[in-house]
Amino acid sequence: MNNRWTYILPGIVILAALALSSVYIVDPREKALVLQFGQVTQVREKPGLYFKVPFLQQVVRYDGRILGLPTQPLEVTPLDDRRLVVDAFARWRITNLVTFRQATGPEGVRFAQSRLEQILNAAVRQVLGSVNSDAILSNDRTNLMNQIRDLSRKEADSLGIDVIDVRLTRTDLPDQNLASTYGRMKAERQKEAAQELALGNQEAQTIRATADRNALELTSAAQKKAEVIRGQADAERNKIYAGAYSKDPKFFAFYRSLQAYKTALKGSDTTMVLSPNSQFFDFLNSEAGRAGSAAAAKPAGAGN
Known part of the structure; x- marks a missing residue:
């Protein structure tokens, strides 16, 4: 009897181990692939309890949530040649597990983030290089960010991922360019002020010349009227004198x-x-x- 249990117990343990190794659970926050000899045999995107062939099949899990990717500071040159330092932040998620596995290999998310950062940097340079720096530094940059998102989404589709959103978190001037940029901005403002002052002086001269001309015309008209009245008065006086003299x-x-x-x-x-x-x-x-x-x-x- 004891000898028989000696053989049965190890068998039970082996069967239990095989049963446990053939069961796996997919969490609601993740997705899974079942690989056999490196090839994808099953795709599990819904949470639940699943089975696999022990020792022959392998389960690879991926995060099914929306992931974030902050990029490193990047220098861009807009159309007006004012260099800017730009940071971007992207939100993405895995949409096609098979394509993602084939594109990223065993490294998975780490490789995808590295490749996606390259795609984002290229899209940022392309979009921001086609506009002036004033548009980049303005408060309304939604259109620019949407363009970057669309370009990144198109390139990232080959990785089996979807770029949900892209945001520009910082747009600043490089430290070495601040002094020259401020000097140029100051010169531009001084030029605008000089132009406005010149226009004001020109307008003032026009108004002053018009006023002088009107004053001269009014004075001439008044002097002419005074001379006419004075002549009439002299004529009346001479008439009175002549009448008195004749009497x-x-x-x-x-x-x-x-x-x-x-x-x-x-x-x-x-x-x-x-x-x-x-x-x-x-x-x-x-x-x-x-x-x-x-x-x-x-x-x-x-x-x-």
């Missing part, structure tokens, strides 16, 4: 002489030294002057 020539001559004396002797400190025989007193010494003086000194209503 009483002697009195008019006397009045004009008195106005001339008044103008000549105007002022409290005016001194004139004249000879009694001067022509200045001719009218006063004449008969008309004496008659005019008597008529001026005669009280009103004393006679004709």
Whole structure:
């Protein structure tokens, strides 16, 4: 009896080991391939309990979740020759296990990440090299990132993976180019300021010239109108003088002489030294002057 159990127990252990080695479980977070002599025989993408041939078949597991890949800093040169340092981050996942196995071999995910980083760098250089640096440094870069994603997805399809999304995490200037870039930006701003100042001065000169011309035209018109009014007033004055002279020539001559004396002797400190025989007193010494003086000194209503 004991001898029989001696042979049965090892057999039971061997059968249990064979049974355990033929069972494998696929986790919901992973996918699996069953290989036999290096060739794919089964693809397991759904979670569950599965069986395989012990010792002949091998189960290779892959992460079925969305994976992330940050790239190393990369220098790119946009159209305006301003060098930029760019970092990108990609999200990807395995979509075709057979193609992925054939493309990556035993290294699997590690090889896929290395190859995908090369694909991303090439796509970043191609897309960012076709635009100006202002578009790369702006806040709205969705279109550029979508272009990088589409190019990467097309190239990564041969690896059996799908590039879900690509994001530019950093776009900076290289440290050695900061000083020259800032100097160039400053020069550009100064040039723009000088242009605006020149345009402002030109506009100011135009406005000033227009104002001067308008002022000159208004002044000329006012002077012309003043001369016309002055001429009309002089004509009216001469008309009045002529009418007065025609009514009483002697009195008019006397009045004009008195106005001339008044103008000549105007002022409290005016001194004139004249000879009694001067022509200045001719009218006063004449008969008309004496008659005019008597008529001026005669009280009103004393006679004709």
